[in-house]
Amino acid sequence: QKEVEQNSGPLSVPEGAIASLNCTYSDRGSQSFFWYRQYSGKSPELIMSIYSNGDKEDGRFTAQLNKASQYVSLLIRDSQPSDSATYLCAVGEDMRFGAGTRLTVKP
Amino acid sequence: DAGITQSPRHKVTETGTPVTLRCHQTENHRYMYWYRQDPGHGLRLIHYSYGVKDTDKGEVSDGYSVSRSKTEDFLLTLESATSSQTSVYFCATQGASNQPQHFGDGTRLSIL
Numbered sequence: 440q441k442e443v444e445q446n447s448g449p450l451s452v453p454e455g456a457i458a459s460l461n462c463t464y465s466d467r468g469s470q471s472f473f474w475y476r477q478y479s480g481k482s483p484e485l486i487m488s489i490y491s492n493g494d495k496e497d498g499r500f501t502a503q504l505n506k507a508s509q510y511v512s513l514l515i516r517d518s519q520p521s522d523s524a525t526y527l528c529a530v531g532e533d534m535r536f537g538a539g540t541r542l543t544v545k546p
Numbered sequence: 547d548a549g550i551t552q553s554p555r556h557k558v559t560e561t562g563t564p565v566t567l568r569c570h571q572t573e574n575h576r577y578m579y580w581y582r583q584d585p586g587h588g589l590r591l592i593h594y595s596y597g598v599k600d601t602d603k604g605e606v607s608d609g610y611s612v613s614r615s616k617t618e619d620f621l622l623t624l625e626s627a628t629s630s631q632t633s634v635y636f637c638a639t640q641g642a643s644n645q646p647q648h649f650g651d652g653t654r655l656s657i658l
Contacts, residue, residue: 471644482636482649483589490644527589532643534579538588 441466443530445537454546458515462528462537465509469531472504472511477525477539486526487513518544549573550650552637558656565624567653569637577640578620579647580604580612582633589636595620627657 442465452458460474471490475483487502489495489511495502501514511530515522523544528537549572559565569578580592581604591604593612601612609631611623624631634654638647 473646482652485646485648488646529647534640534647536589538586 441531441533441535443528443535443537445526445528445540447538448541449543450540451543451545452518454518454520454544456518456544458518458522458542458544460513460515460526460528460540460542461510462512462530463510464528464530464535466531466535467506467509469506471531472502473529473534474500474502474511474513475527475529476522477527479524483527515542518542520544520546550637550639550648552635552650552653554653555651556654558658559627560658561628562626565627565655565657567622567635567637567655569620569622569639569650571618571620571639573639573641573648574617575639575641575648576617577643577647578614579638579640580610580620580622581636581638582606582631583636583652584633592622592635629657631655632657 444463474487476486477483489502489504499516503512525539525541527539551570553568579594581589590606592610595601595614613621634652636652637650640647
């Protein structure tokens with residue numbers, strides 16, 4: 440069984456802090472990794488795609504991939520209350536989703 | 547986004563009735579997916595399609611069937627709805643196998 444694990448949270452950070460979200464996966468052959476954000480009552484929306492080891496930055500978001508350790512993380516810098524949502528990690532060509540981590544950013 | 551329309555957006559029906567949900571896309575994406583999302587379970591794959599008339603089962607396919615007669619349409623059918631199928635259903639499309647999926651707005655289905 441190919442597994443994707445995320446801490447369910449909730450993760451609470453103060454406004455302006457860095458939020459760190461982690462995802463581990465079991466399938467060593469996975470080559471594609473995605474982070475989605477889902478607001479309550481809405482559909483998942485893509486934030487980041489990452490395919491190579493290392494960091495990928497897009498605005499306040501940084502995805503970090505370490506294939507040897509089988510984890511992918513998402514850092515949100517200068518967190519805002521509008522970042523409060525559930526963040527879903529998806530792994531591999533068959534897009535296996537983790538259960539998501541609920542993030543709350545407190546003003 | 548990928549131009550994905552799900553219909554209906556909300557539906558309430560009774561146990562034992564048939565229900566069909568529709569997903570329509572305008573991006574000519576090859577792959578289409580149906581998920582259900584329930585509290586505590588995240589997104590669970592019901593069925594997927596990798597082309598016209600080519601479909602396969604996901605992890606929670608029991609009680610569901612799908613059809614894809616055109617690239618742009620992917621239908622999910624509950625032949626005889628049960629209360630356990632009350633959920634939010636999302637359709638997603640994908641252009642190529644290593645590309646991200648894009649989601650429709652979802653259908654909230656309640657079965658009484």
